[in-house]
Amino acid sequence: MKAFRTALNVALAGALLTSPAAFAGYQFNQEVSISDSGGSYPGAGGNLGFVRNTADQTQYLGCYTASGAGLCFATDSAGRSRACHTGNANMLETMRLLADDSYLIFYWDTSNNCAMITVHTDSSTQKK
Amino acid sequence: MRQVALVAVVALAVGAAAATIVQSSRGRAASLEQSRSQQEQLTRRLDGLERLLASAPGRSGAPQAAVSQGAPASTQLVRDSPTKEAAKTEATPEKRAEHAQRLQAANAMVDRGIQLGQWSMADMALLGAATNGLSAEERDQLMSKLTVAINSDQIKLDMRHRPGQ
Numbered sequence: 001m002k003a004f005r006t007a008l009n010v011a012l013a014g015a016l017l018t019s020p021a022a023f024a025g026y027q028f029n030q031e032v033s034i035s036d037s038g039g040s041y042p043g044a045g046g047n048l049g050f051v052r053n054t055a056d057q058t059q060y061l062g063c064y065t066a067s068g069a070g071l072c073f074a075t076d077s078a079g080r081s082r083a084c085h086t087g088n089a090n091m092l093e094t095m096r097l098l099a100d101d102s103y104l105i106f107y108w109d110t111s112n113n114c115a116m117i118t119v120h121t122d123s124s125t126q127k128k
Numbered sequence: 129m130r131q132v133a134l135v136a137v138v139a140l141a142v143g144a145a146a147a148t149i150v151q152s153s154r155g156r157a158a159s160l161e162q163s164r165s166q167q168e169q170l171t172r173r174l175d176g177l178e179r180l181l182a183s184a185p186g187r188s189g190a191p192q193a194a195v196s197q198g199a200p201a202s203t204q205l206v207r208d209s210p211t212k213e214a215a216k217t218e219a220t221p222e223k224r225a226e227h228a229q230r231l232q233a234a235n236a237m238v239d240r241g242i243q244l245g246q247w248s249m250a251d252m253a254l255l256g257a258a259t260n261g262l263s264a265e266e267r268d269q270l271m272s273k274l275t276v277a278i279n280s281d282q283i284k285l286d287m288r289h290r291p292g293q
Contacts, residue, residue, distance in 0.1 A: 042279075060287055064249075066256030069267045071275070073285055081285040083278040085271035087264050112275035 028124040030103065032059040032076040041115045044074035044082045045105030048098065049126040061104055063095035063117070070095045072106040072117060084108035084115070091117050101127040227261070234258040234270050242277045249287045 031054055032046040046061050054077070061074035070092045073083040084106050086092065094117045098104060103120040219227065237255055241247045255274075259267045277283040 062287075064252050064256075066253075067260045067267065068264060069256075069259065069271055071252070071271060073278070073287070075285050075287075079284065080281070081278050081283070083275045083285070085268070085275045087268050087271075108275070108279070112272055112279055 026124050027126070028103070029126055032061050032074050034074060034076050034080055034082050036082075041107035041109060042082070043105060043107035044072075044076075045103065046074065047101075047103050047125045049101045052100075053126060063098055063104070063106075065092050065095050068092070070114075072104070072114060074104075074106075082108075084112055084117075086114040086117075088114070094119055097121075101125045230258065231262055231266055234262065234266075235273075238270055238273050238277075241274070242282055245283055246286050247274065247278070247283045248285075252287075 028047070029050040030045065030047045032044065032051055034042075034044045036042045044061065046059070048062065051059055051061060056077050058079055059075055059077045061072075063070060063072040065071075068089075069085065069087050071083055071085045072095065073081065075081040091114055097119045099119075099121050101121060103125050104118070105120075106117045107115045109115045234255060237251065237258055241251055255270070259270060262270075274283070278285060
């Protein structure tokens, strides 16, 4: 009986150690994705943390703000870069909400003005 | 005698109940009327807002979510512009010359990036410093030039090169 219990405990510990997914919640990982023609506006997006942790040293994305102007940019694993710019105070505020585990998506219009910027931060995204 | 008294009490109670019901229904009708009036007022205000939005200059076909985040950049830049323009005309010739020089330097910086086909975070920081003091419209034009070059694959972003490196 004791041997059975020990074996059971060992099996349980082994199962828990080898199944990290048993503890994981919903995860959403997205590398840099660029769409030049999807929907009404072209756009780009990805998870900052996940992108940072990818093996390649090419892709990245983020936003830059200075002196009342801002730029969001993304480069995919193929080295293709896209960006949009804005001077709109609300969009600049949204850019400043970016955290290391945020999911960023931005769209641009025909003048390359940012048409929409979304910053999504929750437990599903990976930290840097 | 007792019966008469009982009938009188019952009649009084019925009368009071009827009066309460009538009063209550009048109250409900008044409240309903007020709600209707408020609804009409709201509808009129919404119509006014819609007309205002439809006639707003520089309105683009941006998606609804973008509208909730703010008007398109160009709208704000156009709004900011007259004050800055006025300030510029009041400036001394020296200040105007300095401003023109600053604008020229910032333009040259973007042109150089396009020529090299590369743009780094250090360039971004330098451009940020160079555009300090320029009008929102001028900054927008510079940023536009840069993003046009990036989005047409003329410039590759290299954000590994940071300021000070």
